[in-house]
Amino acid sequence: MTKTYLLIALIVLFMTSCNSGKIPKDAKIVAPISSTSTPKGSFLLADFSLEIPAGWEEMAAANTMRVTQFQMQAHPEYELVISYFGNNADMVDENIARWRGQFTKEDSYGILSLKSSGPTGVKILGTFKTKPFPMAQEFTESADYGMLAAILPSKDGPYFIKLTAPEAIIEEAEASFVELLDSYKR
Numbered sequence: 001m002t003k004t005y006l007l008i009a010l011i012v013l014f015m016t017s018c019n020s021g022k023i024p025k026d027a028k029i030v031a032p033i034s035s036t037s038t039p040k041g042s043f044l045l046a047d048f049s050l051e052i053p054a055g056w057e058e059m060a061a062a063n064t065m066r067v068t069q070f071q072m073q074a075h076p077e078y079e080l081v082i083s084y085f086g087n088n089a090d091m092v093d094e095n096i097a098r099w100r101g102q103f104t105k106e107d108s109y110g111i112l113s114l115k116s117s118g119p120t121g122v123k124i125l126g127t128f129k130t131k132p133f134p135m136a137q138e139f140t141e142s143a144d145y146g147m148l149a150a151i152l153p154s155k156d157g158p159y160f161i162k163l164t165a166p167e168a169i170i171e172e173a174e175a176s177f178v179e180l181l182d183s184y185k186r
Helices: 002-017 091-100 167-182
Strands: 042-045 048-051 056-059 068-072 075-084 103-111 120-130 140-152 159-166
Touching (some): 048 167, 068 167, 075 167, 091 103, 091 120, 091 159, 103 140, 120 167, 140 167, 159 167
Antiparallel strands (some): 042 048, 056 068, 068 075, 103 120, 120 140
């Protein structure tokens, strides 16, 4: 019996000492968290920063498709969502087309005028397809709705920002949304 325990101990010792130090092929490599401190009111993603406008508050991401999200203190039921889908620059035009496709009727569409170079922002107003969850096929039409959305380039690929709300709230939020995009620094 003691010989069996000794043999098991030797096998375990041999196996643990033979570790080559190589990372397994299927291991997920996670970049270290940046230790760069940002000024109060700033937000750092990849290789760019944004200044969070007054009246917006960061919240924990509600699901894994979101990097983070913010709410307007005046209208906490609506969320500004930041998403990242990988290093795929082709997704820029595809996402603008997808955003436009989220409306059954488009009353207006325009590119936002920005001082900052880099981001591309759009404003869409019309009848929005309100869905119970993002990939749902069924929807109800919400008239007089709108969307402020933007693409933020980074070394890791584009980040996407989107706020969907009734048209009156979109109009109210537009100035602070543009302020957010104009604060983009790489």
